Amino acid sequence: MSIFIDKLFRYASRFVAMSILLLVAWIFTVLLQNSMESITALGFDFVTETKWAPNLEKFGALPAIYGSVLSTFIAMVLAVPLAIGVAIFLSELAPAKLKSPVGVSIELLAAIPSVIYGMWGLFYFVPIIRDHVGGIGISMLTAGIVLSIMILPFMAAVTRDAMNTTPDILKESAYALGGTKWDVIKDIIIPYAKAGIIGSFILALGRAIGETMAVTFVMGNVHNISLDITAPATSIPVTLANEFNEADSGLYYSSLFELSLLLLIISFTIISIAKFYFLRRKRIA
Amino acid sequence: MTHTQKRIIVNNIVMMLSTLSAIIGIGFLFWILGVLILNGVDALSWNIFSQEGAPPGYEESGLKHALIGQLMIVGVATFFGVPLGILAGTYLSEYGQQSKLAETIRDISDIMMSAPSIVIGAFVYAVVVAPMGHFSGWAGSIALTIIMLPIILRTTDDMLQLVPSTLREAAFALGAPKYKVIMQVVYRGAKAGILTGILLGVARVAGETAPLLFTSFNDNFLNTNMNEPMASLTVTMFNYATSPYEDWQKLGWAAAFILSMFILGLNILGRLFLLKKRGK
Structure with a gap:
């Protein structure tokens, strides 16, 4: 009896653990299947076309991709120095x-x-952006700033953890040689924790690019590629959040699924780079 | 100026900049917290808990529907996500260990933890909502379960690995079969850690909005049927905050306040469990 339960427990736990892999594969397959209509109808034009006009059955994802990239870029430019500052502090x-x-x-x-x-x-x-920078306030810039504030705590916390891994003895040796705090930080801590710091920035980037709610409020969902960052814009998750419930044609749905697939692939890639290249987990032997 | 003086000046400048950025960063974060508390406390009233949604302009409107909906959606997700996550984490730590399969599962779950949650919403829409033909509370719970699973799995895995192997060996030496060793020795040793993982997992999914937008959708009235569209605090907050009506916006702040306090509470509780364990 107890041998039977033992086996049951082992197989049940293995089954559930493996189902995570199946689940991920299933997610990719379902998104791909649902994107097929738009992939066959629009092909590669989907990512190069700049016009998104569902009433004309025109679906170009470039504005959304542009918005995702630019808003995340603004967020990173603002958050990285702040996160380093907070972590050093x-x-x-x-x-x-x-x-x-x-x-x-x-x-x-x-x-x-x-x-x-x-x-x-x-x-x-x-209101602050509207009154002091210009535009209507709902804009690419606002989205970038809100995004940067949202990722700041995560980034600062992991950067601090990475910096804290530097052995005290290394720091003390540098101080003993007469190094100032800044000397120790730039010549000892940052070189030692480099991989961890860069890895956590990339991980934060991966999270920021897929973030929906922090930007949906302030971006405006306007499918337009504009160099003016005070103009309303859109990004992949913002488009999904605003339009998924409104889609009325097969091609419209399919394009939204293709956007989701695209977003999943982009963030999977970014997060994998962070994980495998910079943050190789230390194995517990 | 000597070399030393220069280094000291550079050092002071950098330290000043770093303190300044810490003040800016922390200032922003406390600004958000302050806004949340001021608006939230201002909007709180007994009606929030006793009344359902109402058209804008009605005195008697509250968040009862969203509070109950939120509890049900998150409750069902916890009910499925926690045991499955613990079981899978047990496999990784106790059976799979450093095998290729276990390592792959760990890597994939780590990636899943940071993957965009709105995509999970789209997936659940395709496999649950579309075939059923309507939004439902179940669909929302399924989306949250998928998000919760990797979190619980990884914390369980980590926490079980912290249990010293000598404890396991002692139990094996007494002739206990493996499942008994796991249930009665390993789980007991890692109790506080697993509990913390569960609390953090629940806290994480409780704040998810994006995957609920097109799974459980929303409902302005009280509904306890999981087979129908259901209100949640997060989606209600989103709809109310983006509406042009001041009283709805106020309700949105109340929802934001209640939700944040709930999530912060779970996080603090989780930390206390771990601290207490370390203190022993």
Whole structure:
């Protein structure tokens, strides 16, 4: 009897674990199947066409792709230096009394749902952009800024963790040679933790590009490629969030599924680069 | 200026910049928190908990429908996600260990944890909503289960691996079969860790909005039938906040406040469990 239960437990647990792989494969297959209509009808034009006009059955994903890339780029440009600053502050500068409470509150802020960052952006940040930068406030720039604030806690926390892996003895040796704090940071900590820091930035990038709610509020869903970052724009997740429930034709649906597939492939690739190239997990022997 | 002086000046500049960026970063985050608390507390009233959604302009409107919907959707997702995740995590730590299969599952789950959640919504739409012909609470729960699964799996795996192998060996030496060793020794040793994983997993999916938009959809009235479209705090918050009506926006802030406090509470609780364990 107990041998039977033992076997059952082993096979059941293996089955559930393997079903994760099946699930991922299933997700890709379903998205691909549902995209087939648009892939066969539009082909490669889907990603190069700039016009998205569902009423004319014209589906070009370039504005959405452009919006995803540009808003994520703005977010990274703003968040990376801030995250490094916060991480340096937390790991090297802050007095012991501040380190833990500030560190914990940053980690807790990383847990706040992105929809709340989006809501804050809509009510408090959109007016600021409108009054001081220009445009109507709903824009690519606003989306980039809100996105940067949303990824900041995550980025700062992982960067700090990466910096904290530097052995104290290395830092102490450098200080003993007369190094200033900055010398130690740039010559010891950053070279030591480089892979971890870059990896966490790329991971944050992967999360930012697929983020929906933080940007849906403030981007406007306008399919237009504009160099003016104060103009409303769209991105892949914003298009999905706004239009999925409105799609009325087979091709429209299919194009939205193709967008999802595209987004999944992009973020899978980015996250894999971060994981396999920079953040090889330390195996617990 | 000597070389040393120069280095000291550079050092001071960089330290100042870093403190400044910390102040900016932390300032922004506390700004958001402040806004959330001020607006949330201002919008809270007994009606929020006792009344359902109403057309804009009605005094008697609340979030009862969204609160109950949220609890049901997240509850069902937890009901399925937690045992499945624990079971899969057990396989990785206790049976698969460092095998190729186990490592692949770990890598894929790590990637899934950061994958865009709206895509999961699209997937569930295709396999559940479209064949059924309508949005439903079940579909929302399924989407959240898929998101929760890799989180629970990876934390369980990590936490079980922390249990010293000498404990397992002692139990084996007494003649216990493997499942008994796992159930009675390994799980017990990792209890606090697994619990923390569950709390963090629930906290994570409770804040998900994107995968619910086209699975459980929304409903402005109380509905406890999982087979119908269902309101959730997050989607309600999104709809109310983007509406032009001031009283709806206020309800949106109340929803945001309640949800954030719930999620922060779970996170803090999870941390306390781990701290208590470490303190022993």
